[in-house]
Amino acid sequence: MDYIKWIRSKVGTEMIILNFAGAIVLNEEGQILLQRRRDKNAWGFPGGAME
Numbered sequence: 001m002d003y004i005k006w007i008r009s010k011v012g013t014e015m016i017i018l019n020f021a022g023a024i025v026l027n028e029e030g031q032i033l034l035q036r037r038r039d040k041n042a043w044g045f046p047g048g049a050m051e
Contacts (some may be wrong), residue, residue, distance in 0.1 A: 022047030
């Protein structure tokens with residue numbers, strides 16, 4: 001089960017604090033690594049939530 005959905009099932013609409021991290025990864029040619037997001041079908045920097 002998705003961690004955030006699980007937390008939401010416990011606390012409802014109460015505020016929760018989540019930690020996220022992201023990175024800009026460059027190769028020797030100055031190209032930037034991007035990842036395609038499954039949820040929004042968009043490109044973005046690699047990263048995610050920490051549980």
